[in-house]
Amino acid sequence: MTAMHFPGDAIPFADRAIPAPPSPGPDPAVLRLLAGHAARRAATLLAGGLADDPDPLVDLVCLLAENPPASPVEEITERAGIRPSELRRLRFAHTFGQFHGVRTALHAFDPPPQAMQRAVDDIAARHSLRGATAEIHRNWITYAAAQVQVRLGTYGHWYPFTHSATGEWYPARGHSFVPAEAYAAAIAARNRRQ
Known part of the structure; x- marks a missing residue:
């Protein structure tokens, strides 16, 4: 029987030396990085964590x-087919919400409409909206007048976003299982930015 590994444990495979590939080939440091990343994801699955659909941009x-x-950011973004500002936005999403924060920043999905309405009601019950009305689109609740948005992630967390001067929605710190708390975090982030 194979020993189980848990998130945070050292993964024996990831610690092994990787032989130099035949030339031309990928850099051994890159192979080690990819092998370690794959080993950590596999360990999460083995420990009962949930798998997500692979997404090369999230990875x-x-x-x-x-x-x-x-490599320079410009080279990375060119190869990935995104703008440098998009990579910066996604790196903020990772800083504030790790893997699921990035997925939530990138992908919309269709949750049950009742869940979205309960979230709108929760936010309205706890906050003075001062005329800001909620617009629901898929897993996003946008308060355009307040320049904030909360997005429901696939694991039940609500992620706060603020509207930037460039017209993009930027992730903010403070994701929560409680929609009103994510809304408060978005308002606080917007106020710090102004």
Whole structure:
């Protein structure tokens, strides 16, 4: 029987030396990075964690967060097909919400409408909205007049966002299982920015 590994444990495979690939081939340091990342994800699954659909852009952002890039940001974004400002936005999402924060920043989904309405009601019951009305679109609740948005993640956390001067929604610190708390975090982030 194989020993189980838990998140945070050392993964024996990730500690092994990787032989130099035949030339031309990937850099051994890159192979070690990818093998370690894959081993940590596999350990999470073995420990009962849930698997998400693979997304190369989410993986890229998580890998960059774990290991500072050796290449210039412009080269990375060009290869990934995104703007440098988009990578910056996604790195904020990772800082504030890790893997699930990045997924929530990138992907919308269709939760049950009742869950979204309960969230709107929770926010209205706990906050003075001063005329800001809620617009629900998929897993996003937007308060355009307040320049804030909360997004429901696939694991039940609500993630706060603020509207930037460039017209993009930027992630903010303070995700929560409680929609009104994520809304409060978005308002606080907006106020700090102004």
